[in-house]
Amino acid sequence: MSEQQQDQETPVTPVLTKKQAQKANATVIGMLIATGITLLLVLVPVLLNPSPKSEIRNVDVQQIAVQAAGDAGYAPLAPDLPDGWSSNYARWEASNSSGVPVWEVGYITPETDFIRLSETNAGNPTWVAQTSGDSVVAGERTAGGQTWELRDSASGKASMVLEMNGITVVLTGEADLAEFDVLAEAVVRDLTNG
Incomplete structure (x- = not known):
């Protein structure tokens, strides 16, 4: 080399x-x-910067229900609930994608779970299915002296459906069924007294 x-x-x-x-x-x-x-x-x-505090917003369901009654043609539900319950929204929707006018209230339970109350005087099976998240009938549940249809969805949400006095009510959420019962009993009291 x-x-x-x-x-x-x-x-x-x-x-x-x-x-x-x-x-x-x-x-x-x-x-x-x-x-x-x-x-x-x-x-x-x-x-x-302080971290944001999770605030539970508590709207006056009774007042909003009174305002919505004229448009609804009936007295929308504003049930009295025990201490610890709050609501984060209440609204009347005269027109929506389902074509069914609906009163909706979002409730926060004492365990901080969510249950949506949906009410209409124009309920039909399609609306019930859409409102309950396409859940399937799983049985019946008695609350407030009335028999409610119990539904379960694939997403883990439960729904309770009641038709009474020409009104259809759907309760939907991920709360424990005992909390559903508290709201359902208050709903039945309102429907019976209203």
Whole structure:
């Protein structure tokens, strides 16, 4: 082998002078300092802002029901519930995708589960199926002295359906059935007294 070929095959190991090594280290240290300052600038506002508090909004269902009664043509349900229950919305929808006018109220149970009350005087099997999340009939459940149709959906939500005095009521949610019973009993009291 010639000397030229041997030089080409031997790897060259770069050697840094002391000054070059200091410059390389200074670049790395500078980058670390800049990253630290950037993180500090980002973290300070994040830490100074208070975290959002989950507020349970409690709307006046009774007042909204009185306002909706003229449009509905009947007195929408606004049942009295025990302490610990709240509602986060109440609305009258004269027109929606199902074509059935509906009164809806969202209730938060004392265990912070959700149950939606849907009520109409124009209920039909299609509307019941849509409102209950295409659930299937799983049996019956007695609440408030009335027999409710109990339905289960693939998503784990339960529904209770009642037809009484020309009104169809669907309760839907993921709460325990004992909490459904509390709301169902209050609904029956309202339907009986209304």
